[in-house]
Amino acid sequence: xxxxxxxxxxxxxxxxxxxxxxxxxxxxxxxxxxxxxxxxxxxxxxxxxxxxxxxxxxxxxxxxxxxxxxxxxxxxxxxxxxxxxxxxxxxxxxxxxxxxxxxxxxxxxxxxxxxxxxxxxxxxxxxxxxxxxxxxxxxxxxxxxxxxxxxxxxxxxxxxxxxxxxxxxxxxxxxxxxxxxxxxxxxxxxxxxxxxxxxxxxxxxxxxxxxxxxxxxxxxxxxxxxxxxxxxxxxxxxxxxxxxxxxxxxxxxxxxxxxxxxxxxxxxxxxxxxxxxxxxxxxxxxxxxxxxxxxxxxxxxxxxxxxxxxxxxxxxxxxxxxxxxxxxxxxxxxxxxxxxxxxxxxxxxxxxxx
Amino acid sequence: xxxxxxxxxxxxxxxxxxxxxxxxxxxxxxxxxxxxxxxxxxxxxxxxxxxxxxxxxxxxxxxxxxxxxxxxxxxxxxxxxxxxxxxxxxxxxxxxxxxxxxxxxxxxxxxxxxxxxxxxxxxxxxxxxxxxxxxxxxxxxxxxxxxxxxxxxxxxxxxxxxxxxxxxxxxxxxxxxxxxxxxxxxxxxxxxxxxxxxxxxxxxxxxxxxxxxxxxxxxxxxxxxxxxxxxxxxxxxxxxxxxxxxxxxxxx
Numbered sequence: 001x002x003x004x005x006x007x008x009x010x011x012x013x014x015x016x017x018x019x020x021x022x023x024x025x026x027x028x029x030x031x032x033x034x035x036x037x038x039x040x041x042x043x044x045x046x047x048x049x050x051x052x053x054x055x056x057x058x059x060x061x062x063x064x065x066x067x068x069x070x071x072x073x074x075x076x077x078x079x080x081x082x083x084x085x086x087x088x089x090x091x092x093x094x095x096x097x098x099x100x101x102x103x104x105x106x107x108x109x110x111x112x113x114x115x116x117x118x119x120x121x122x123x124x125x126x127x128x129x130x131x132x133x134x135x136x137x138x139x140x141x142x143x144x145x146x147x148x149x150x151x152x153x154x155x156x157x158x159x160x161x162x163x164x165x166x167x168x169x170x171x172x173x174x175x176x177x178x179x180x181x182x183x184x185x186x187x188x189x190x191x192x193x194x195x196x197x198x199x200x201x202x203x204x205x206x207x208x209x210x211x212x213x214x215x216x217x218x219x220x221x222x223x224x225x226x227x228x229x230x231x232x233x234x235x236x237x238x239x240x241x242x243x244x245x246x247x248x249x250x251x252x253x254x255x256x257x258x259x260x261x262x263x264x265x266x267x268x269x270x271x272x273x274x275x276x277x278x279x280x281x282x283x284x285x286x287x288x289x290x291x292x293x294x295x296x297x298x299x300x301x302x303x304x305x306x307x308x309x310x311x312x313x314x315x316x317x318x319x320x321x322x323x324x325x326x327x328x329x330x331x332x333x334x335x336x337x338x339x340x341x342x343x344x345x346x347x348x349x350x351x352x353x354x
Numbered sequence: 355x356x357x358x359x360x361x362x363x364x365x366x367x368x369x370x371x372x373x374x375x376x377x378x379x380x381x382x383x384x385x386x387x388x389x390x391x392x393x394x395x396x397x398x399x400x401x402x403x404x405x406x407x408x409x410x411x412x413x414x415x416x417x418x419x420x421x422x423x424x425x426x427x428x429x430x431x432x433x434x435x436x437x438x439x440x441x442x443x444x445x446x447x448x449x450x451x452x453x454x455x456x457x458x459x460x461x462x463x464x465x466x467x468x469x470x471x472x473x474x475x476x477x478x479x480x481x482x483x484x485x486x487x488x489x490x491x492x493x494x495x496x497x498x499x500x501x502x503x504x505x506x507x508x509x510x511x512x513x514x515x516x517x518x519x520x521x522x523x524x525x526x527x528x529x530x531x532x533x534x535x536x537x538x539x540x541x542x543x544x545x546x547x548x549x550x551x552x553x554x555x556x557x558x559x560x561x562x563x564x565x566x567x568x569x570x571x572x573x574x575x576x577x578x579x580x581x582x583x584x585x586x587x588x589x590x591x592x593x594x595x596x597x598x599x600x601x602x603x604x605x606x
Contacts, residue, residue, distance in 0.1 A: 014473060234442070236439060237439055243399070243404050243420070243422060244422050247404075248439060248440065249443030250442065250447075255447065293430060297450070
């Protein structure tokens with residue numbers, strides 16, 4: 001009798017689950033859309049929302065049009081590339097964090113842990129010091145980020161395989177090596193020219209965003225993200241115990257490095273155009289897990305939308321809260337750290353409770 | 355069909371198994387018996403291909419339905435999603451499970467008697483319930499070979515009985531090769547055709563249950579005097595049961 005009642009209840013449970021997911025995703029998408037439009041409107045020169053929407057429509061339907069009026073130029077040339085870049089970067093970082101936490105079976109790791117951010121920072125600092133700008137600088141940042149991952153791979157590979165814990169520790173080692181060199185570069189940099197540029201860039205900012213920079217970062221972010229999205233079910237498998245994953249046909253070692261490579265592409269592209277932005281990769285996946293659960297098939301898209309929305313909001317705050325721009329890294333840490341502390345306490349309270 | 359041929363595994367200077375050969379054809383069930391630390395788990399891992407062999411050969415199909423002792427992910431998945439992961443080997447690295455895979459997962463849950471947990475969170479289930487879900491996952495792989503690591507180790511008597519009954523229903527159609535490890539010879543008597551005894555001194559004994567599960571062999575195996583008694587089952591037939599000599603003696 002009880003079994004019968006449960007059999008009938010099962011589809012209802014499933015329907016309730018589906019309804020909840022739909023609700024959460026529409027909420028997240030609304031949040032992102034609102035943040036996007038508000039960000040285009042606010043600033044030193046305010047634009048009414050209706051006009052902003054009209055301008056987006058005009059810009060999207062006829063991108064090569066002559067931009068005559070001042071509000072057109074501000075919205076489409078200054079704010080729009082910045083908002084799009086912020087959204088892409090936030091989405092990429094959150095996605096990388098979610099994937100990495102799954103692969104490491106550890107909810108506390110983030111893209112910084114593999115040394116990608118610090119490696120990329122080294123390339124950027126060196127480039128700025130040598131007076132390189134534009135595309136060469138960006139490729140340098142990207143390559144040094146990749147170099148950091150390769151280095152982590154070489155150090156952690158012992159007897160033909162790399163254990164999770166050695167990967168994390170090697171990441172730490174490579175990270176501190178690169179950050180020491182970055183400090184050295186700052187020490188010897190010219191305090192009148194390159195030092196402020198390096199420091200500002202290290203703290204992360206979208207202030208320099210242009211369509212050109214957005215287009216440089218976009219391919220890496222989108223291609224890396226698309227591949228991670230295709231791997232969403234595989235990430236479920238990789239998040240299992242090593243032996244279980246292998247018994248299901250996964251080449252765990254090789255596939256894990258494939259995920260690391262994709263994350264290096266994403267984070268490298270992001271750091272190249274907007275400097276180091278911490279915390280997104282750890283706070284957003286956690287919040288998304290609370291909303292949609294741990295299954296990567298739902299977690300990845302939720303992280304993308306929430307990460308994009310959150311990054312746009314943070315960036316809008318960064319440029320409007322005070323007369324001068326506040327570095328992004330400062331705000332993400334100020335907002336992210338307390339949220340993370342709260343999540344951490346809730347996580348362990350719940351675990352001890354059950 | 356799954357098995358090892360002349361397999362040797364060493365951990366540094368220690369030889370865990372040496373020249374071990376056995377095979378389990380489709381339709382038969384093997385119980386691997388032995389006290390702790392005699393290489394039961396190593397044998398299992400070698401058979402599954404997780405443990406590289408220092409010598410010898412492993413015979414196994416590409417996909418083996420493996421039932422670990424406990425699911426050890428810290429991720430929170432629904433039981434149905436855990437079972438559907440059993441389909442991974444058929445989907446490839448970029449594949450996504452479709453309606454058909456969920457259908458297979460559902461019927462696997464039903465075969466394992468765990469259909470009522472389908473929508474529960476796996477990490478909220480009890481040890482015995484998780485075991486059933488993991489078994490469903492192994493069935494969902496569609497492999498002809500099932501390998502269970504100490505399936506009854508963490509179960510109370512009631513759940514042991516349920517698990518053994520379930521194993522016997524899976525055995526019945528004789529369309530699978532099943533291997534499980536256990537430290538209780540009674541599990542071998544009730545649910546296996548063959549037994550592999552991990553004897554002290556490294557000379558394992560492999561053969562039919564009737565020939566291997568005898569008091570002498572078991573005394574050798576565990577270092578405890580053993581008795582085999584015949585008991586009347588619930589419907590009148592006789593069952594064999596193995597008891598260590600200290601069982602059935604009332605403490606003064």
